[in-house]
Structure formats: structure tokens, C-alpha cells
Amino acid sequence: MPDSLVIARDVAGLRAAVKAWRMAGQSVALVPTMGALHRGHIHLMETAKARADKVIATIFVNPTQFGPNEDFAAYPRQEAKDVALLEPAGVNMLFAPTPPEMYPPGFATKVSVSGLTEVLCGPFRPGHFEGVATVVTKLLLQALPDVALFGEKDFQQLAVIKRFTADLNIPVAIEGVPTVREADGLAMSSRNAYLTPEERKIAPALYAAITKAAHSIAHGEGPMAATALAKDEVLKAGFRSVDYIDARHADTLASVNPGEARRGNFSGRVLAAAYLGRARLIDNIQI
């Protein structure tokens, strides 16, 4: 029988629990989320359970990572449902702070990562990665876990988090977890709830297109041609627009050039962001 889930709303409650576990010699894993949990999130929790004695999930819809025209107000919030999923996954504590607990009056600090945030989603979502880096820095320092787990689904976010954690000497191991998908290949996402039934049928075309592009590049095709074809396919399938479909180095997110693709001796990723109706879907796959 798993321990029942304890909910902390403030940093003091979170730290008191972590301190008690530390005194008992137990290790701690942290899994930050924005809630509206699905099987992808639960897989992160289960992976965390295998890494540490105690698992803390966080739910915080972080206002600072949404742009003025983005979906902060509409973002699904369903804490009671989420709690019912966290308990059987063996999660010990839910940290669900209020916005003023995270950003009290006078709050004035931002964590900003250059380079990695200037490509892919960066130009399309100004301020987004600063918001993510700031809130994740706070969560890591509030809980000081041994390990924190993040999904590869948000591949650029994972790269940014690894970068600032190393740069700021935050003593937490960052682990990426492979993307959990629906049976038809669509990456699970809280934003899939925005899709109409008709759009939901079209949505797996994004995964299909980047999978095909990654396969072509792995077989020596030029990255520009392969990703251009993927864009066409996604638009033909019924997506409204494509922000990007790009082949990038997995660690630096620098573009893959044709020579490298031909030689094939690199660790690469095809990454995509595209609008289907009002949902902005992102996905990525290893080359």
C-alpha cells in the first residue's frame, strides 16, 4: 500500500518534508509539471520512483512562461483528477504552490540562457524559456532533490534545463525521459485537449512526417530537402501552419549541415512545432 499523497502549498511545507526524508537517509526525485496529467507525466513519475526513495510532483501553471497571446487562461486545470492519478503512481508529495508563493511582491530575478534559447521555439515564443528557466531554477532550489526528471517531448526545454543546471552548479542530476505516445504516434500532451475530433485524426501526421524525415537524413538525404518535404506533408494533412521542422544536433541544437548528414557521424534530432486548429503541437525524434 503506497503512502498517501501529501499536498504542500508553500515552500516551508515542501522543505519540511524533504528535511525529514533526508534525516531518514532517503533520496528524493522531483518531477515538475503544469498539471492536466496524462500517461506521459505518469511515466515520468514511475521512472522517478525507480530513481529515488521519495517522489515529489509539482503542479504549477507558470504564468511567466506564457506569452501575452498564448493560452495561460485556457490551460487545463484539474487538480482533483491529477491527485487521483499521482497517488497510485507512488508519488509521495504534490507541491502545488500559489502564484504569490512563487512570485511574491517585489520578485525581480530572471534566469536567462543564451544560445540554446535563440533557435527553434525561441523566436516564436519570446520570454518562454526565461520563464521556464526561472521557475525550474526555483523549484530545484526549493526542493533540492537528488534528481529531477523531464520529458524529451520538450527537447529544447530539456537542453536549456541541463545547460543552466550545469552553469549555475545546481547540485541536482537532470534526467530526460523518452516521449510517451498515443497508439497512432501522437505525442501525449495536455494541449491535445484543444483538438476537435477531426483535428485529432490529423494530428499524428506530425510524428509521421518527422519520423520519415529522420529516416531519410539517417540514410544520407540532405536535411533541408528532408525537412522541407516534412513541412509540405504536415500542411497537406491539414495543419494550419508550421513554425519549424529542423534537423539539429542533439546537444547544441546547432543545424545539421549536408556534409555531416552524408557522413552520418553525429547525434541528431528532427524537431517540429506546428499549429493544428488552435493547438500548437511540438514533437521531436532522434535521427
Ligand code: AMP
Ligand atoms: P508539462 O506539464 O506539459 O509542462 O510537462 C511536464 C513534464 O512532462 C515535462 O518534463 C514534459 O516534457 C513531460 N512530458 C509532457 N508530455 C510528455 C510525454 N508525452 N511523454 C513524456 N514526458 C512528457
